[in-house]
Amino acid sequence: MEKSNMHVILSAAISIDGKISTRTNDSKFSSKEDSIRLHKLRSKVDAILIGKNTLLQDDPLLTVRHTKGKNPIRIILDSKGTIPINSKIIKTSNQIPTIIVVSKKITNTNLLKLKKLPIEIIVAGENSVNLKLLMKKLSTKNIKTVLVEGGGTVNWEFIKNNIFNELIVTLSPYLVGGTDATSFVEGKGFAKIINSPKLKLKSIKRLKNYLVLNYTKV
Numbered sequence: 001m002e003k004s005n006m007h008v009i010l011s012a013a014i015s016i017d018g019k020i021s022t023r024t025n026d027s028k029f030s031s032k033e034d035s036i037r038l039h040k041l042r043s044k045v046d047a048i049l050i051g052k053n054t055l056l057q058d059d060p061l062l063t064v065r066h067t068k069g070k071n072p073i074r075i076i077l078d079s080k081g082t083i084p085i086n087s088k089i090i091k092t093s094n095q096i097p098t099i100i101v102v103s104k105k106i107t108n109t110n111l112l113k114l115k116k117l118p119i120e121i122i123v124a125g126e127n128s129v130n131l132k133l134l135m136k137k138l139s140t141k142n143i144k145t146v147l148v149e150g151g152g153t154v155n156w157e158f159i160k161n162n163i164f165n166e167l168i169v170t171l172s173p174y175l176v177g178g179t180d181a182t183s184f185v186e187g188k189g190f191a192k193i194i195n196s197p198k199l200k201l202k203s204i205k206r207l208k209n210y211l212v213l214n215y216t217k218v
Contacts, residue, residue: 006135007145008163010155011041013170014184020152023180025057029172033207036066041168043069045145047099047138051154052078061088062149063096071096073143077154079103079128081110085117094118101129131161156187159197164217167199171211 012020013029021027030038042048043064050062055076062074074089074096081102083090089098100114103125114121124134138146148158158164169184190196198218205212 005144006139007165008135008148008158009041009045009146009166009168010148010150010158010164011038011168012150012155012184013172015172015174015176017175017177018183019176019178019181020150020184021057021182022176023178025182027058029174030170031172031207031210034170034210034212037170037205037207037212039064039066040069042072042147043067045072045147046143047073047075047145048147048149049075049077049154050149051151052076052083053153054149054151055083055087055089057151059088061092063092072147073097073099075099075101075138075146077101077129079105079125081106081114081121083114085113090117090119101134103128103130131157131163135163150184152182152184152186155185156189159185160187162197164197166202166217167215169213169215170207171213173209 013034014020015029048062050060054060063071076083076089076099078100079102081100083100098119099122100119101122101124102111104123105127122134122137124130124137148154148164199215200218202214202216
């Protein structure tokens with residue numbers, strides 16, 4: 001990652017075989033203890049980021065629950081600006097700061113629709129969201145820590161572009177399988193292992209039948 005004040009954490013609960021959801025988009029891997037841990041982490045970051053596909057599948061709130069703390073700014077990557085206005089994110093955007101990130105490919109119709117909502121719109125990229133440009137724009141808003149909660153395609157974009165500092169995965173006691181199940185990292189992938197980012201194991205925490213693995217980039 002280019003020198004920057006931004007600290008980016010990739011986070012997910014995965015099955016033993018590296019899936020973040022089944023072929024039917026069931027992604028309930030976390031335990032109660034791990035959910036509490038995740039929400040404590042959310043309360044310590046400035047922003048939390050997901051892609052539009054994760055929003056469509058899970059319809060999350062991305063708020064802090066199970067613990068005390070502030071809600072982070074919610075950032076949704078949605079290059080064409082097609083986020084459903086009946087989603088929980090939009091319905092609560094007048095209470096919790098929300099940023100929708102679009103590309104220049106967005107239609108005027110969709111842009112006008114978004115401008116009527118109580119959200120902030122950031123344009124970053126030509127045909128799709130340019131993450132490096134986005135990080136520069138977020139840093140001007142005093143956002144210093146971003147928690148990325150996927151999904152697999154978004155994770156790949158951050159890894160491919162070398163835009164992350166830390167990785168926290170909860171290894172859940174499940175085996176999912178299936179070529180149509182979503183992996184923690186999707187996309188084209190690296191051709192050779194030597195191209196993979198070098199990671200150092202920072203800590204291992206056991207939560208009953210789960211393991212929380214925390215890696216930092218070397």
